Amino acid sequence: MFTIGKLAALATVSNDTLRYYEQEGLISPTAKSAAGYRLYDQDSVRRIRFIKHAQGCGFTLAEIRELLELRGRDKACCGDVRTRAIEKKLQIENKIRAMKAMSKALDQLIADCANEKQPVKECTIIAALERTSLSGDTVIHEGRTVL
Amino acid sequence: MKVELFYSPGCSACLERQAELRAAAQAAIGNVEWREVNVLDSVDQAVGLGVVTLPSIVIDGELVFTSIPTPKQLRKALIKRNRGRA
Numbered sequence: 001m002f003t004i005g006k007l008a009a010l011a012t013v014s015n016d017t018l019r020y021y022e023q024e025g026l027i028s029p030t031a032k033s034a035a036g037y038r039l040y041d042q043d044s045v046r047r048i049r050f051i052k053h054a055q056g057c058g059f060t061l062a063e064i065r066e067l068l069e070l071r072g073r074d075k076a077c078c079g080d081v082r083t084r085a086i087e088k089k090l091q092i093e094n095k096i097r098a099m100k101a102m103s104k105a106l107d108q109l110i111a112d113c114a115n116e117k118q119p120v121k122e123c124t125i126i127a128a129l130e131r132t133s134l135s136g137d138t139v140i141h142e143g144r145t146v147l
Numbered sequence: 148m149k150v151e152l153f154y155s156p157g158c159s160a161c162l163e164r165q166a167e168l169r170a171a172a173q174a175a176i177g178n179v180e181w182r183e184v185n186v187l188d189s190v191d192q193a194v195g196l197g198v199v200t201l202p203s204i205v206i207d208g209e210l211v212f213t214s215i216p217t218p219k220q221l222r223k224a225l226i227k228r229n230r231g232r233a
Contacts, residue, residue, distance in 0.1 A: 079157025083201055086155045086186060090201075093194045 001031060001039040011048035018048070024061055026051055026068065058088055148229060149180045151205040153198050156185055161202045164215050168204075171218035175225045 008015045021027045027047050029038035047068065054064045067084065070076040113124045120126065150172050154161035165183060172179045186193050186201060193203075197210045204212035204221070211224055 077157075079155075083155040083158045087200055090186070090190070090193060090199045093190060094197070094199055097194055 001041060002044070003033070003037050003039065007040045007044055007048070010045050011052070013048060013052070021048065021051065021061075024065070026061065026065060057085075058092055059084075063088070148176055148178060148225065148232075149182070149207055150225070151182045151184050153184045153186045153189070153193050153196075153201060153203045153205065155201045156187065158201060161215065164202075167218055168216070168221055171222050172225055175222040176229045179225070 002010065004015055004018055008018055011018075018027065022029075027040065027044050030041045030044070031039045033039055050068065050071075051061075051064050054067060055061075059067065063084065067081065070080055109125045109128055112128065152161070152165065152168065154165070169181050172181055184192070186198065196205050196208070198205070200213045202215050203210060204216065206224065206228060212221070216224070
């Protein structure tokens with residue numbers, strides 16, 4: 001059994017992070033010491049490593065909670081986890097596409113501003129940003145049902 | 148009308164409902180072109196259509212369902228679109 005400090009050192013996270021994970025229901029102490037300190041077991045170390053790794057793959061804490069629930073569910077299969085991983089990949093690819101469109105829109109603005117010594121009042125970038133819309137669609141599609 | 152169901156291989160919810168939804172679509176409108184698309188084979192197409200959750204249903208190039216509908220919901224959506232076309 002580990003105290004929060006020991007657990008933090010083992011999992012290389014801060015005590016505050018662990019308290020936050022606990023507040024979010026991602027980990028919980030398995031016992032309390034005679035002095036009333038919360039104690040954690042080896043499974044908590046595994047859970048924290050799981051959380052950190054999943055965060056590195058782009059999963060939010062809410063999604064990680066679902067993955068942890070799946071991990072403990074008897075009827076769940078690898079296909080369920082795989083579907084979540086594929087959905088995360090689609091979200092990331094979607095963001096990459098949106099970011100590329102933003103980058104392209106910036107390229108256009110930069111190219112349009114040929115004279116960098118012009119007074120700021122005549123700055124083409126500022127003028128373009130003031131216009132209601134820019135060319136180039138940078139709308140990020142969020143998952144929604146349209147009926 | 149073209150209906151594309153984007154699914155993840157191994158998704159039990161998708162497999163259970165596919166046949167049922169296909170039958171509902173075909174019963175709702177006569178001229179339905181039904182495609183089941185493994186999203187891993189068509190990531191670019193899926194991203195272009197805004198598919199981020201699975202399964203998703205795209206009708207004539209428009210993302211209409213981002214989760215699995217009931218056959219009744221699909222039927223209703225198809226009939227409504229078919230009427231709009233006429």
